[in-house]
Amino acid sequence: MKTGIVYHEKYLDHEQSPTHPERKERLAYTMDQLIEEGIFDNPSIKLVEPYSATIDDVLEVHTKEYVEFLMRESKKGGFIDWDTNIPVGVFEIAMLSAGGAIRAGEVVLEREVKNCFAMIRPPGHHAKPYIGAGFCYLNNMAIMVRWLQKRGIRRIMILDWDAHHGDGTQEIFYDDDSVLFISTHQMPLYPGTGFPYECGTGRGEGYTINIPLPPGTSDEGYMMVLDEIIKPVAEEFQPEFIAVSAGQDNHFTDPITGLALTARGYAEIMRSTVELSEKYCDGMLVAVLEGGYSVESALPYTNLGIISAMAGLDLSCIREPLNYLPELKFRRKESALIKLERNIDEVKKVHSRYWKCFS
Ligand SMILES: [Zn+2]
Numbered sequence: 001m002k003t004g005i006v007y008h009e010k011y012l013d014h015e016q017s018p019t020h021p022e023r024k025e026r027l028a029y030t031m032d033q034l035i036e037e038g039i040f041d042n043p044s045i046k047l048v049e050p051y052s053a054t055i056d057d058v059l060e061v062h063t064k065e066y067v068e069f070l071m072r073e074s075k076k077g078g079f080i081d082w083d084t085n086i087p088v089g090v091f092e093i094a095m096l097s098a099g100g101a102i103r104a105g106e107v108v109l110e111r112e113v114k115n116c117f118a119m120i121r122p123p124g125h126h127a128k129p130y131i132g133a134g135f136c137y138l139n140n141m142a143i144m145v146r147w148l149q150k151r152g153i154r155r156i157m158i159l160d161w162d163a164h165h166g167d168g169t170q171e172i173f174y175d176d177d178s179v180l181f182i183s184t185h186q187m188p189l190y191p192g193t194g195f196p197y198e199c200g201t202g203r204g205e206g207y208t209i210n211i212p213l214p215p216g217t218s219d220e221g222y223m224m225v226l227d228e229i230i231k232p233v234a235e236e237f238q239p240e241f242i243a244v245s246a247g248q249d250n251h252f253t254d255p256i257t258g259l260a261l262t263a264r265g266y267a268e269i270m271r272s273t274v275e276l277s278e279k280y281c282d283g284m285l286v287a288v289l290e291g292g293y294s295v296e297s298a299l300p301y302t303n304l305g306i307i308s309a310m311a312g313l314d315l316s317c318i319r320e321p322l323n324y325l326p327e328l329k330f331r332r333k334e335s336a337l338i339k340l341e342r343n344i345d346e347v348k349k350v351h352s353r354y355w356k357c358f359s
Helices: 025-036 055-059 064-078 090-110 140-150 167-172 218-236 263-280 299-310 322-331 334-351
Strands: 002-006 045-046 080-083 084-086 113-118 157-159 179-186 210-213 239-248 285-290
Touching: 002 090, 002 299, 025 299, 045 090, 055 064, 055 090, 055 140, 064 080, 064 084, 064 090, 090 113, 090 140, 090 239, 090 285, 113 299, 140 157, 140 167, 140 239, 140 285, 157 218, 179 218, 210 218, 210 334, 218 263, 218 299, 218 334, 239 263, 263 285, 263 299, 285 299
Parallel strands: 002 045, 002 113, 113 285, 157 179, 157 239, 179 210, 239 285
Antiparallel strands: 080 084
16 A cells, blocks of 8 residues: 655745745755655655645634634734744645645545655644644644544544644643643753643543653664653554654754754654554554754655655665764764653653553
8 A cells, every 4th residue: 555645835835934944945845855766756655635624624623713813814914923923825824734634634544545644834733722833823633633533533642753842732632532642852942841740631641641852862762762652552552543743853953953863763763653553553644744944954854764664665765964974973962861761761650550551
């Protein structure tokens, strides 16, 4: 079965400003790289066209007041926070972005493809029910998850590996035991949330798992998180569908974060995630693009690595920008691994009340 890639040229129309980290070149350069590598000529890849989400799809996650506010401000231009303004026309593109996530879920659910990468923007994981934030307007991931649940999928595991905590997604599913939300993120970093003790409420207690990564965390550290936390919890939760909030800002060249993952590391992490989806979900897996601001040096290669891993292609084509290797050395910190071990112990301690694998 094939791997889908959702993409639309209209995703390049959104711009807060030409120098904003979340700018159109993020996707334009990735597309150039994918074309250069012949990804779209590969028989195991299928390009999937998105459609717009409907207002009803969005209202499953966001309040009517916020949707009306966004629609209204998008006509004349407006403002949410210091790094998230509302450019004219953003509402339509945000609806196409949310619809792109839904479309990815749909083609996987209908088994047109095995798994799918929604290469969309604007991103979504900081958007809360009542307000956007941090470059995000609509929570694409949450909108897709609710769409899937309305079509009979009960247990969904979200793995949010963006370098920033997925505070919007966490808030949406905080009291929900049908969605296991696992977030790995650099701490300290925007938005400042995502401590291990934030573990859900009511029926959702135990179904939010936050794993803070110290600055300087490398591929090796991330693999430890996969082995120690993510894999055992997935085994116990038995998800029917896996959805990844794929933020590529853990890369060692990312200008607004301090982690030290490589493009190859990303591909390996995705390969492990694909294995989980094969074990529990008949391979059903969607990755939704979130952040990633090393626009030229890393994002095209990390996206290529993720897609290659999803499609089971040879990963030896995944390259690092060679001249940046001293930067990797500078960013990667040995002490990060020791701090990370402590964080993992803390996560296990908090969650030993909820998960047998940690008790
Ligand atoms: Zn991010």
